[in-house]
Every structure is written in structure tokens, then in C-alpha cells.
Amino acid sequence: GVVAPIPDGCTTGEDLVRRVPVPLDARNPSPVTGGPVPQIPVGVRLPVFRVHKTYAMGMLGRGIKKERMDVSSSSIGTIVRRYIGDIRRKPNQGNGDFEYKVQIFSRDPLIIYIRNFVSSEEIDYLLQVSEEKYEPSKVYSSFDGNLIDDKMRVSDSAWMDPKDPVVRSITQRAREFQGWRNKNTTVEPLLVQRYQVDGFYNYHFDWDESRADGNRVTTFMSYLVGNCTGGGTNFPFLPQPSDGRWCDVIECDEEGRDGYQGIIFKPVVGSAIFWENFHPNGTGHTGVYHAGLPVKSGMKVGLNIWSWDSAWIKPGS
Ligand SMILES: O=C(O)CCC(=O)C(=O)O
Numbered sequence: 383g384v385v386a387p388i389p390d391g392c393t394t395g396e397d398l399v400r401r402v403p404v405p406l407d408a409r410n411p412s413p414v415t416g417g418p419v420p421q422i423p424v425g426v427r428l429p430v431f432r433v434h435k436t437y438a439m440g441m442l443g444r445g446i447k448k449e450r451m452d453v454s455s456s457s458i459g460t461i462v463r464r465y466i467g468d469i470r471r472k473p474n475q476g477n478g479d480f481e482y483k484v485q486i487f488s489r490d491p492l493i494i495y496i497r498n499f500v501s502s503e504e505i506d507y508l509l510q511v512s513e514e515k516y517e518p519s520k521v522y523s524s525f526d527g528n529l530i531d532d533k534m535r536v537s538d539s540a541w542m543d544p545k546d547p548v549v550r551s552i553t554q555r556a557r558e559f560q561g562w563r564n565k566n567t568t569v570e571p572l573l574v575q576r577y578q579v580d581g582f583y584n585y586h587f588d589w590d591e592s593r594a595d596g597n598r599v600t601t602f603m604s605y606l607v608g609n610c611t612g613g614g615t616n617f618p619f620l621p622q623p624s625d626g627r628w629c630d631v632i633e634c635d636e637e638g639r640d641g642y643q644g645i646i647f648k649p650v651v652g653s654a655i656f657w658e659n660f661h662p663n664g665t666g667h668t669g670v671y672h673a674g675l676p677v678k679s680g681m682k683v684g685l686n687i688w689s690w691d692s693a694w695i696k697p698g699s
Pocket residue numbers: 383575583588603613614615616672673674675684686
């Protein structure tokens with residue numbers, strides 16, 4: 383993504399006094415610079431999120447919840463394996479027959495709305511393996527390498543193991559969905575992102591403007607947990623669709639839109655929004671500028687499925 387400059391006065395205080403609602407302001411976003419960066423009062427540090435234990439328990443499902451509470455780590459392994467086994471026996475895993483439903487949301491940029499892209503069994507499983515892996519999210523910077531930038535993004539990230547059978551199955555589904563594109567395009571390791579109250583991801587593109595070759599060409603933004611207020615995915619430059627039937631998955635009323643412009647996709651569990659990051663001629667599409675809006679209450683967990691084309695070349699270079 384596009385990395386916002388870090389303002390002077392970046393906070394270093396050790397103790398968090400209180401959570402600060404971050405004023406993510408979409409009212410005047412700019413597609414060129416990465417948009418206005420919310421200012422966080424000097425001297426206040428955003429929280430480091432802690433794993434919610436009760437939440438972790440729930441993830442294993444009713445059947446094994448009790449076992450998990452008093453078992454040694456070796457038997458946890460058994461439970462997890464058994465759980466994977468259960469998932470793999472489900473008939474719709476690991477092939478193109480998975481029954482998702484697609485609708486074109488926008489032709490230019492190409493945005494496709496996919497319902498039921500991730501099954502509830504897969505969601506339970508991904509959430510459970512993520513619990514062990516979360517760390518504060520980083521924003522990629524071509525200058526400094528990875529860094530934690532709480533003006534840009536506050537969430538916890540968990541990278542999924544590409545060898546995991548459930549992860550492979552979803553990855554394969556994403557490849558097939560895209561018609562396999564070309565032999566230079568690969569699906570990146572899947573990333574689970576957890577946003578708690580005041581978590582957000584500021585306005586950005588998913589591609590890296592500074593690169594001359596190789597780039598992130600497509601994105602699936604899918605939702606694993608969406609029991610939150612706020613937390614929608616906002617595309618400030620997209621026009622409202624004319625048909626009101628979209629209002630089940632986008633914010634249509636004033637309260638839900640909360641003053642933001644453009645489209646706000648609600649975090650509908652199991653759904654994915656797919657989009658192309660570039661025009662066919664290789665230039666970045668400014669229409670897909672987007673943000674994960676601040677979660678106001680509850681929690682949102684997203685699953686990012688990005689595809690990387692190593693043959694992409696910056697036009698004119
Ligand atoms: O969480 C969201 O709604 C957006 C996340 C996002 O844009 C990203 O991870 O690149």
C-alpha cells in the first residue's frame with residue numbers, strides 16, 4: 383500500500399492512557415498522495431491489542447471448546463488435526479465447485495462482489511489458527527522496509543501458512559476465480575487482519591507506486607468476522623449503484639454512511655470483494671483507492687487475498 387509520511391511528533395510514550403478514536407476523514411481524499419492522514423494527538427500511543435481469550439475459545443467450535451481448556455499442548459495438536467480432518471471431508475473443499483455467488487459491482491474499475499466465497503467451516507478454522515499468529519500490522523514502505531505506522535493502520539495481522547490444506551484450498555479458489563490470469567501471477571500468502579475498536583486502515587492503494595516491475599494486481603477483501611459497527615471498506619471515488627438491492631451489502635442510509643463519500647461495503651461474513659488494481663494498460667486505477675474504516679464497536683476480521691504479477695512493468699519504464 384501507499385505509505386503515508388510519518389509526521390514529526392510521532393508518539394513514543396510507554397503507557398496507553400486511553401483509546402483514541404482516530405478521525406479517519408474521507409471527506410476530501412486525494413488519489414494522488416494517499417489522502418489526508420488522520421492526526422493522532424501527540425503524546426498518546428495507540429494500544430497494542432491483546433488476544434481475547436474468550437474469543438479464542440469460541441473459535442474451536444462447540445464440540446471441542448471444553449477439551450481445549452484443560453489439555454496439554456500435544457493434545458491441542460490432535461484436536462487441531464482432527465478439526466482439519468473434519469473440514470477436509472466437506473465436499474465443497476479444494477475444487478472449483480465451491481458454491482459462491484458473483485455479481486459485477488463495477489465495470490471500471492472492475493469490482494466483483496462474491497457472496498459465500500469463504501465457508502463458515504473455513505472461517506472458524508482460519509480464526510482459530512490466527513490466534514497464535516497475530517502481531518501488530520505493518521505497512522510496507524519501499525524506503526524503510528516494514529514498519530508499524532499507527533497513522534496508517536491499526537490492526538493485528540496473521541500470515542497464513544501456504545502449505546495448510548484449508549489455506550491452499552482458498553488460494554486455489556482465488557486462482558480459479560481469476561481464470562489463472564497468466565503464468566507470472568501468483569496468489570500471495572493469505573493475510574488475516576483483525577481490527578478491534580478504533581482499528582482501521584487508512585486510505586491507500588494495494589499496489590506499490592514506487593515499483594518499476596512486479597506488482598499486486600488484484601485484491602480479494604473478504605470478511606471472517608463482522609460483528610461490529612463501523613469497519614466498512616470505503617471506496618471514496620466509486621459512485622453509488624442505481625439499484626437499491628445492493629443495500630444489503632453496502633451502506634445506504636445516512637447513519638451507516640457516517641459522512642463518508644463513495645461506497646462503503648459492510649463487513650458481511652463470508653463475502654469477498656474482488657477488484658483489479660490496474661487498468662489493462664498497466665497504469666494504476668485510482669478508482670480503487672480504499673480504506674478500512676475505524677471499527678466503532680465489536681470486532682472485524684478480514685482476509686486479504688492478493689495476487690502478484692511479476693511480469694507487470696510500470697508503463698513508460
Ligand atoms: O479492512 C478493510 O476493510 C480494508 C483492508 C485493506 O484495504 C487492506 O488490508 O489492504
